[in-house]
Amino acid sequence: xxxxxxxxxxxxxxxxxxxxxxxxxxxxxxxxxxxxxxxxxxxxxxxxxxxxxxxxxxxxxxxxxxxxxxxxxxxxxxxxxxxxxxxxxxxxxxxxxxxxxxxxxxxxxxxxxxxxxxxxxxxxxxxxxxxxxxxxxxxxxxxxxxxxxxxxxxxxxxxxxxxxxxxxxxxxxxxxxxxxxxxxxxxxxxxxxxxxxxxxxxxxxxxxxxxxxxxxxxxxxxxxxxxxxxxxxxxxxxxxxxxxxxxxxxxxxxxxxxxxxxxxxxxxxxxxxxxxxxxxxxxxxxxxxxxxxxxxxxxxxxxxxxxxxxxxxxxxxxxxxxxxxxxxxxxxxxxxxxxxxxxxxxxxxxxxxxxxxxxxxxxxxxxxxxxxxxxxxxxxxxxxxxxxxxxxxxxxxxxxxxxxxxxxxxxxxxxxxxxxxxxxxxxxxxxxxxxxxxxxxxxxxxxxxxxxxxxxxxxxxxxxxxxxxxxxxxxxxxxxxxxxxxxxxxxxxxxxxxxxxxxxxxxxxxxxxxxxxxxxxxxxxxxxxxxxxxxxxxxxxxxxxxxxx
Amino acid sequence: xxxxxxxxxxxxxxxxxxxxxxxxxxxxxxxxxxxxxxxxxxxxxxxxxxxxxxxxxxxxxxxxxxxxxxxxxxxxxxxxxxxxxxxxxxxxxxxxxxxxxxxxxxxxxxxxxxxxxxxxxxxxxxxxxxxxxxxxxxxxxxxxxxxxxxxxxxxxxxxxxxxxxxxxxxxxxxxxxxxxxxxxxxxxxxxxxxxxxxxxxxxxxxxxxxxxxxxxxxxxxxxxxxxxxxxxxxxxxxxxxxxxxxxxxxxxxxxxxxxxxxxxxxxxxxxxxxxxxxxxxxxxxxxxxxxxxxxxxxxxxxxxxxxxxxxxxxxxxxxxxxxxxxxxxxxxxxxxxxxxxxxxxxxxxxxxxxxxxxxxxxxxxxxxxxxxxxxxxxxxxxxxx
Ligand SMILES: Nc1nc2c(ncn2[C@@H]2O[C@H](COP(=O)(O)OP(=O)(O)O)[C@@H](O)[C@H]2O)c(=O)[nH]1
Ligand SMILES: [Mg+2]
Numbered sequence: 001x002x003x004x005x006x007x008x009x010x011x012x013x014x015x016x017x018x019x020x021x022x023x024x025x026x027x028x029x030x031x032x033x034x035x036x037x038x039x040x041x042x043x044x045x046x047x048x049x050x051x052x053x054x055x056x057x058x059x060x061x062x063x064x065x066x067x068x069x070x071x072x073x074x075x076x077x078x079x080x081x082x083x084x085x086x087x088x089x090x091x092x093x094x095x096x097x098x099x100x101x102x103x104x105x106x107x108x109x110x111x112x113x114x115x116x117x118x119x120x121x122x123x124x125x126x127x128x129x130x131x132x133x134x135x136x137x138x139x140x141x142x143x144x145x146x147x148x149x150x151x152x153x154x155x156x157x158x159x160x161x162x163x164x165x166x167x168x169x170x171x172x173x174x175x176x177x178x179x180x181x182x183x184x185x186x187x188x189x190x191x192x193x194x195x196x197x198x199x200x201x202x203x204x205x206x207x208x209x210x211x212x213x214x215x216x217x218x219x220x221x222x223x224x225x226x227x228x229x230x231x232x233x234x235x236x237x238x239x240x241x242x243x244x245x246x247x248x249x250x251x252x253x254x255x256x257x258x259x260x261x262x263x264x265x266x267x268x269x270x271x272x273x274x275x276x277x278x279x280x281x282x283x284x285x286x287x288x289x290x291x292x293x294x295x296x297x298x299x300x301x302x303x304x305x306x307x308x309x310x311x312x313x314x315x316x317x318x319x320x321x322x323x324x325x326x327x328x329x330x331x332x333x334x335x336x337x338x339x340x341x342x343x344x345x346x347x348x349x350x351x352x353x354x355x356x357x358x359x360x361x362x363x364x365x366x367x368x369x370x371x372x373x374x375x376x377x378x379x380x381x382x383x384x385x386x387x388x389x390x391x392x393x394x395x396x397x398x399x400x401x402x403x404x405x406x407x408x409x410x411x412x413x414x415x416x417x418x419x420x421x422x423x424x425x426x427x428x429x430x431x432x433x434x435x436x437x438x439x440x441x442x443x444x445x446x447x448x449x450x451x452x453x454x455x456x457x458x459x460x461x462x463x464x465x466x467x468x469x470x471x472x473x474x475x476x477x478x479x480x481x482x483x484x485x486x487x488x489x490x491x492x493x494x495x496x497x498x499x500x501x502x503x504x505x506x507x508x509x510x511x512x513x514x515x516x517x518x519x520x521x522x523x524x525x526x527x528x529x530x531x532x533x534x535x536x537x538x539x540x541x542x543x544x545x546x547x548x549x
Numbered sequence: 550x551x552x553x554x555x556x557x558x559x560x561x562x563x564x565x566x567x568x569x570x571x572x573x574x575x576x577x578x579x580x581x582x583x584x585x586x587x588x589x590x591x592x593x594x595x596x597x598x599x600x601x602x603x604x605x606x607x608x609x610x611x612x613x614x615x616x617x618x619x620x621x622x623x624x625x626x627x628x629x630x631x632x633x634x635x636x637x638x639x640x641x642x643x644x645x646x647x648x649x650x651x652x653x654x655x656x657x658x659x660x661x662x663x664x665x666x667x668x669x670x671x672x673x674x675x676x677x678x679x680x681x682x683x684x685x686x687x688x689x690x691x692x693x694x695x696x697x698x699x700x701x702x703x704x705x706x707x708x709x710x711x712x713x714x715x716x717x718x719x720x721x722x723x724x725x726x727x728x729x730x731x732x733x734x735x736x737x738x739x740x741x742x743x744x745x746x747x748x749x750x751x752x753x754x755x756x757x758x759x760x761x762x763x764x765x766x767x768x769x770x771x772x773x774x775x776x777x778x779x780x781x782x783x784x785x786x787x788x789x790x791x792x793x794x795x796x797x798x799x800x801x802x803x804x805x806x807x808x809x810x811x812x813x814x815x816x817x818x819x820x821x822x823x824x825x826x827x828x829x830x831x832x833x834x835x836x837x838x839x840x841x842x843x844x845x846x847x848x849x850x851x852x853x854x855x856x857x858x859x860x861x862x863x864x865x866x867x868x869x870x871x872x873x874x875x876x877x878x879x880x881x882x883x884x885x886x887x888x889x890x891x892x893x894x895x896x897x898x899x900x901x902x903x904x905x906x907x908x909x910x911x912x913x914x915x916x917x918x919x920x921x922x923x924x925x926x927x928x929x930x931x932x933x934x
Contacts, residue, residue, distance in 0.1 A: 172611020
C-alpha cells in the first residue's frame with residue numbers, strides 16, 4: 001500500500017503549509033542511506049514515476065518550492081509551521097540538523113517508516129503540497145471540521161480531516177489544521193474511510209482538548225494580569241488601540257505546536273501514530289482471498305451438482321441429500337448433511353472433531369465411491385493446507401503423509417500407531433436391500449467408528465466449532481445454499497486461526513514454536529476476543545499450522 | 550439587501566454534478582473581489598458593510614482561509630468575494646485564475662495604512678498586472694485602509710505616496726491606462742460606506758439616468774442634497790451632482806439607522822404604526838414621522854411606503870421616502886423650502902415612478918436577453934445536430 005500521512009496547517013504567515021509527513025518505505029525499493037535527506041523514495045511513493053529514479057533524488061535544501069507566492073518568505077523560516085524534535089540525550093552523529101525520524105517495523109524488518117517535514121520525492125512533494133492547499137483553502141466540509149475526500153488520478157486521492165484548535169495568540173483565537181491521507185488508489189481510500197476517520201478524529205480531539213486546557217489557563221492568567229497591573233502600570237505606554245497591540249504581535253509568527261501544546265515530544269508521538277495508521281491501514285486493506293482459492297468453488301453457476309439437477313433422474317434427490325445416478329445402486333453420500341444423517345449425532349460429532357483438531361481419518365468401505373464421497377465432503381471442512389488426502393490405498397500410511405486416508409476394507413491398522421491420533425470409519429451399503437424410498441435408502445448404510453480422541457473431551461465442555469456446524473446443518477437450506485454456508489463457515493474459522501497466529505507470532509518473535517511457552521492467560525484473552533471456546537483451541541492451533549502436543 | 554449566508558466554495562471543478570446554475574463561478578453577477586495582504590482588514594470591511602458588524606468586534610475575526618463568497622441581492626445583484634491574504638490565486642497550477650478574475654466587476658485592493666505598506670504595494674502591482682492580463686474590464690479600487698489612527702495631514706501624504714508609487718510602477722510596465730481609484734477608508738466611520746458606494750456606482754449602468762433624475766428632483770423641489778440609498782447596507786447608489794460633503798452624507802446615513810431601529814422596534818407587528826409622541830434625541834433633533842413607518846430591515850413591500858421627517862435644530866429638514874423594496878431617498882433641505890411640501894410630495898411621486906420605470910426596463914431587457922440566450926443555445930444545438 002502506497003500512502004503518505006501528513007499534518008498540514010493554515011499558517012497565519014505562509015498560508016497553507018505542510019508541517020509533517022510520515023511515509024512507509026520497503027527495503028527492496030528504497031535505498032537506505034544513513035543521511036535521511038538523501039533517501040530516495042523511488043518506487044514506494046504513491047505518485048513516484050518508476051522511470052525517473054535519479055532525478056528524483058534531490059535534497060531538501062536545494063529544492064525550489066514549486067508553489068511560490070508573491071514575496072512569500074521561505075517556508076522553513078516560520079515558527080508556527082516548524083517541526084521540531086525533543087532534546088536528544090545523545091548527540092546526533094551528523095553535525096547537520098536532524099531532518100526526521102525513522103521507525104523500523106518490528107514485525108516486518110523490510111519496512112521502515114520515515115517522518116520528516118516534506119517527502120523527499122519531488123513529485124510526491126508536489127502532490128502533498130497540492131493536497132494541503134486544497135484541503136485547507138478550497139474544500140468545504142459540513143460544519144467546517146471533519147473529513148472530506150477529493151483528488152484525481154494525477155495527484156492522487158486525498159482524505160483530509162480538518163480541525164481547529166484554540167490558541168489565545170491567534171486571530172479569532174483559533175488555528176486550522178488538517179490530517180491528510182494521500183494515496184493513488186481511490187477504492188482503497190474509500191474503503192478505509194471509516195478506519196481513517198475514526199483514528200484521525202481520536203488524534204484531533206486529543207490535540208484539541210490539550211489546547212483547550214492551555215487556552216483556558218492562559219486566558220485566566222491574562223485576566224489576572226490585567227486586573228492586577230492595570231492601575232499600577234509603569235514603564236512603556238500601553239498601546240493606543242487593541243489592534244495596534246495585536247499587530248505588534250502579528251508580525252511574529254505564532255507558536256509551533258510543540259510550544260502551544262507544551263509537549264516536547266509532540267512530533268515523536270505524531271510520527272508513532274502516523275506510522276501505526278499506515279501500518280494498520282495497509283494490513284487492513286491487503287486482505288486477499290484466503291488459501292489462494294476462489295471464495296466459492298462450488299459456485300452455483302459452475303457446480304456439477306447444478307448440472308445434475310437438470311438431469312431428470314436427479315429430481316429424485318431427497319431431503320437427505322442422497323443422490324442416485326444412473327440406476328438405483330450408484331449411490332454416494334452427497335453432502336455433510338447426508339453423512340450426518342447416516343452417522344447420527346454422536347458419531348458425526350466424534351468424526352468431525354477428530355478431523356478438525358488434526359487427527360488422522362481412515363475411511364474404509366465396501367464401495368470406493370462411497371469412500372470417495374465421504375472424503376470429498378470432509379475435506380471441504382478445513383483449509384486446503386490442513387488437508388492432505390490419499391484416497392485409495394492398500395497399506396496404512398502415517399499421519400505425516402496424509403490426514404485423510406482412504407483404505408481398502410481389509411487392511412489392518414498397525415499396532416504401533418497411536419490409536420488416539422487416528423479415527424477410523426468403516427462405512428458400507430447393503431445392495432441387497434433394495435430401497436423403496438429415501439429413508440429406506442439411508443437405512444441401507446452401515447457404519448463402524450473406532451479409536452480417536454477421548455469421548456470425555458468431546459462431551460466435557462461446549463465446543464463452538466461443532467455446535468455452529470451442527471446449527472448450520474440443521475437449517476433447512478437447499479443444497480447449493482448449504483454448501484455456500486459451510487464454505488463461509490470455514491472461511492470464518494480460518495480467519496480466526498489467522499488472527500490467533502498473528503497474535504502469537506506478533507508477541508514473541510521466535511515465531512511458531514512460541515505458542516507453547518505463551519502464557520495461558522494471554523491465550524485466554526485472545527480466545528475471548530475471537531469469540532471461541534477453550535475447547536476450540538486445538539482446532540484453531542491446528543488450522544493455524546501450530547503443532548499441538 | 551438581503552444576504553445569503555456566507556458560503557465557502559471550492560474553486561476546483563467539483564467531481565460530481567455539473568450543475569451549472571448552482572455553480573457560483575458560472576453565476577454572472579458582477580463581482581467585488583476584496584484582496585490584499587493578510588490582516589489588512591478585508592474581512593472586517595465585508596462584515597461591517599454587509600453584516601452590520603460593529604467595528605470593535607472585528608478584532609476577534611479569525612483569519613480567512615478560503616475565499617468567502619457572498620451573494621448580495623438588491624437593486625442589482627452582485628457577489629462579494631473575500632480572499633485570504635496568504636494565497637496566490639494567480640498560481641495557475643492550483644487555481645483557475647481565469648474563472649476567478651474573468652467576470653465583470655471590481656477588484657478592491659486593501660492596504661493597511663497603519664503598517665509599512667511597501668510589501669502591500671508590491672503585491673498590488675503584481676495583482677493589477679496579472680488581473681488586468683486576464684480581464685481587461687476589471688476596475689481597480691485601492692482602499693487605503695485603517696486611516697482612523699492617522700492625522701489628516703498624514704492621511705493625505707500617505708495617499709499621495711501610494712498613488713505616486715503605484716502609477717510609476719504601472720507606467721514602467723506599460724499599464725498607465727489602467728484606471729485605478731484610491732480611497733481613504735476606515736471601518737470606524739462612514740468612509741468605508743462612502744468608498745463602497747463609489748465602487749458600486751461604477752457597476753450600475755443606469756447611474757447617469759439616476760443622477761439626472763435626482764438633479765431634476767432637487768432643482769424643482771428646493772432640495773440641497775439627495776441620496777438614493779440601499780437601505781440594508783447604507784451604500785448610496787446615486788446622488789445629485791452637487792458635491793458630497795462628508796457631514797451631510799453621515800447625517801443622511803444615520804437617519805437610515807434611526808428609521809431601521811424604530812421600525813424594528815415598532816414596525817414589526819403592524820406595518821402602519823403611528824408614533825404620536827415626539828421623540829427627542831440627544832442632539833435635540835426632533836423626530837417626527839408622518840405616520841407611515843415601514844419595516845426596513847427585512848425587505849417588506851411596505852418599505853416603499855415608508856416616510857419620515859426629522860427637523861434639525863439648524864433650520865434644516867431631513868426627509869426620507871421609501872422608493873422600493875431596497876431603496877430609499879434621503880434628502881436635506883431648508884425648512885422654509887419645506888413649506889411647500891405638497892409640491893415636494895408630488896415631485897417625489899414622479900421620481901418614484903421614474904425609478905420604477907428604469908428598473909422595469911432593466912428587468913425586461915434582462916429577460917429578453919435570457920430568452921435570446923436560450924434561443925441561441927437551441928439554434929446552436931440544431932446546428933450541432
Ligand atoms: N484601526 C482599524 N483597524 C481595522 C480596520 N479594519 C480592520 N481593522 C482590524 O484589522 C484586523 C484584521 O482584520 P481582518 O478583516 O481580519 O483582515 P483580513 O486578513 O484582511 O481579512 C482586525 O483586528 C480588525 O479589527 C480599520 O478600519 N481601522
Ligand atoms: Mg480575512
